[in-house]
Every structure is written in structure tokens, then in C-alpha cells.
Amino acid sequence: MLIQRPEDILSSEITPRTLFDGRREFIKAAGAGVLAGAALFAGLSRRAWAGGKFTDLQKSPHSILETPNSLREITTYNNFVEFGFGDKGQPAERAGAMRTRPWTVSIEGLVRKPRTLAIEDILKIAPLEERIYRLRCVEGWSMVIPWVGFPLAALIRQVEPLGSAKYVEFITQMEPAAMPGLNLPYLDWPYTEGLRLDEALHPLTIMAVGLYGEVLPNQNGAPLRLVVPWKYGFKSGKSIVRIRFTDKQPRTSWNIAQPEEYGFYANVNPDVSHPRWSQDKERRIGEFFKRRTLPFNGYADQVAPLYADMDLRKFY
Numbered sequence: 218m219l220i221q222r223p224e225d226i227l228s229s230e231i232t233p234r235t236l237f238d239g240r241r242e243f244i245k246a247a248g249a250g251v252l253a254g255a256a257l258f259a260g261l262s263r264r265a266w267a268g269g270k271f272t273d274l275q276k277s278p279h280s281i282l283e284t285p286n287s288l289r290e291i292t293t294y295n296n297f298v299e300f301g302f303g304d305k306g307q308p309a310e311r312a313g314a315m316r317t318r319p320w321t322v323s324i325e326g327l328v329r330k331p332r333t334l335a336i337e338d339i340l341k342i343a344p345l346e347e348r349i350y351r352l353r354c355v356e357g358w359s360m361v362i363p364w365v366g367f368p369l370a371a372l373i374r375q376v377e378p379l380g381s382a383k384y385v386e387f388i389t390q391m392e393p394a395a396m397p398g399l400n401l402p403y404l405d406w407p408y409t410e411g412l413r414l415d416e417a418l419h420p421l422t423i424m425a426v427g428l429y430g431e432v433l434p435n436q437n438g439a440p441l442r443l444v445v446p447w448k449y450g451f452k453s454g455k456s457i458v459r460i461r462f463t464d465k466q467p468r469t470s471w472n473i474a475q476p477e478e479y480g481f482y483a484n485v486n487p488d489v490s491h492p493r494w495s496q497d498k499e500r501r502i503g504e505f506f507k508r509r510t511l512p513f514n515g516y517a518d519q520v521a522p523l524y525a526d527m528d529l530r531k532f533y
């Protein structure tokens with residue numbers, strides 16, 4: 218039979234089963250003759266993958282038109298306290314030690330159909346899209362990141378929330394052997410975040426699984442992280458393992474640590490000041506001059522109605 222080297226195989230011939238397998242394992246499998254089996258070639262998929270690359274990504278009308286930061290900037294300037302605090306380079310140096318396979322996400326609480334899903338199955342829930350979003354950190358810097366992901370709403374539909382569900386809590390991974398930061402006193406572990414259910418269901422809210430068309434690097438929250446583009450970066454929990462639907466506002470790690478600095482809502486808001494960092498301007502990583510920060514990070518027309526009755530100076 219025809220022997221194909223992995224590089225020769227069109228990515229569309231590879232099934233989602235191989236999606237998150239590392240390239241090395243993939244080549245090993247090829248060597249073992251596994252690829253000769255018809256199974257791996259059956260079923261063409263738009264989520265096909267080779268060597269960590271997603272193909273056939275849908276472009277999203279929700280993308281902003283600004284030029285994305287470089288892959289290097291996005292993957293070497295990170296906040297991921299589990300891998301260190303105060304040094305933006307540490308996550309890139311250390312997060313490689315985190316195991317991201319096998320990976321399951323348990324979805325539970327006030328839902329009709331609680332489920333535990335393998336990351337491979339999560340990737341099949343909805344077509345993957347490229348979404349270019351600005352990430353605005355409360356520390357006063359921002360980046361533009363071309364995420365790969367899908368609407369969180371698609372995942373939520375799988376479990377059918379009960380009428381009593383009002384909030385969603387996101388609980389992230391703890392792997393003590395790989396995460397020296399778990400010994401730091403700053404945060405309550407595991408790192409948790411929370412959204413109101415209507416925020417979680419908003420079409421702009423995504424679960425990211427990649428960036429720049431490739432599988433998410435560990436330091437950016439592999440294999441699954443939340444992205445809510447109208448909120449400060451800290452709302453976007455990385456490496457999520459549990460999603461819980463509740464009737465009460467969940468406690469969140471930053472809010473517990475410093476409630477006067479990190480509110481539950483954390484909407485990007487140039488009018489609400491922060492004790493340490495200015496919120497009306499931001500420095501794009503890689504640039505010198507500052508830019509103005511926009512209300513809701515530029516999405517006011519789409520998300521301001523969610524907060525119509527609220528005093529956002531009080532509920533920050």
C-alpha cells in the first residue's frame with residue numbers, strides 16, 4: 218500500500234481523535250503502522266489537525282480589526298499565578314510541565330444533564346472559529362489575540378441548566394507537582410472565576426482551545442480556557458476542569474484575595490478607577506504610546522444592555 222509520511226497527509230484526512238495528540242505521538246503512531254488502518258482516515262472533519270494546527274476555522278464577525286500581537290508576545294507575557302507571580306515570563310518557562318492529556322471537564326450543579334466530557338468530545342460540540350479579541354488586563358496592558366474557540370453557549374446547551382441556575386462557576390486545574398505557584402499565599406486555590414448565566418450565554422463569550430490557528434500553549438490555559446472580551450483578563454480562567462451552575466454568586470479567587478481591587482463583574486470600565494493601575498488608558502504590549510480604554514473594551518453596543526439596571530460603579 219501507499220506509505221504516506223505524516224507531512225504528506227492532508228490535514229483533512231485526519232480524524233478529531235488525533236486532534237490533541239502531540240506531533241511526536243502522531244509520528245510514533247505512523248511508525249507503528251496505525252495510520253495504515255482505515256479508521257484514522259475515515260470521517261473527514263473540519264476540526265482536522267496535523268502537528269497542532271487547526272484547519273478550516275470559521276472567521277467570526279465578532280473579531281476586531283486590529284493587528285494581533287505576535288505569537289511570541291502572546292505566549293511569553295502571561296499571568297498564570299499557578300506558575301509564578303510577578304514575572305510575566307515564568308508561565309512560559311514552567312507551564313510545559315502541566316499535563317493536559319487525558320483531560321476531562323465535569324459540568325455539574327443546577328443542570329438537568331450533568332456530564333463529564335473528555336476534551337476530545339468538547340472539541341466536537343461546535344464548529345471552531347477564529348476570534349480576534351483584545352485582552353485588557355486590569356494592570357493596564359492589553360494585547361490582541363487571535364483565539365480559536367467556540368461559543369460557551371454551545372457547551373451550556375449540552376447540560377440544560379435548570380430555571381434556578383443564575384450563575385456559572387469555573388474551576389481550574391491544580392497539579393501541585395507542576396505548579397509551584399500553588400504554594401504562594403496570594404490566591405485561594407484552585408483558581409476560580411464566575412459569570413452570571415446571561416453573561417456566560419452571550420454570543421461573545423467563548424471557550425478557547427487554541428490561538429494563531431494552533432493548539433493553545435499551556436501558559437495560555439491549555440487545553441480549555443474562558444474568554445470574555447468585555448471583561449478584564451482575570452475573568453478568563455485557564456485550564457478549566459469543572460463548570461458548576463449555581464443559584465448564588467460564586468466566590469472567585471481574585472475577589473476573595475482583594476475585594477476592593479477585583480470585583481465580581483470586572484467589566485472593562487475606564488470610569489471606575491483601580492487603587493493601583495489607571496483604567497482609562499492601556500499600553501498595547503509591543504507599543505510605547507498608550508491608547509484609550511473603551512467602555513466594555515469596545516463592545517458596549519452588544520453587552521451594555523446586560524447591565525441596564527445596574528450601577529456599574531457599585532457593581533464593578
Ligand SMILES: Nc1nc2c(c(=O)[nH]1)N[C@H]1C(S)=C(S)[C@@H](COP(=O)(O)O)O[C@H]1N2
Binds near residue numbers: 299453
Ligand atoms: N488559572 C488561572 N487563570 C488565569 C490567571 C491565573 O493566574 N490562573 N490569570 C488571569 C489573568 S490576571 C489574566 S490577565 C489572563 C491572562 O491571559 P494570557 O496569559 O493568556 O494573556 O489570564 C487569567 N486567567
Ligand SMILES: [Mo]
Binds near residue numbers: 296354355356449
Ligand atoms: Mo490580569
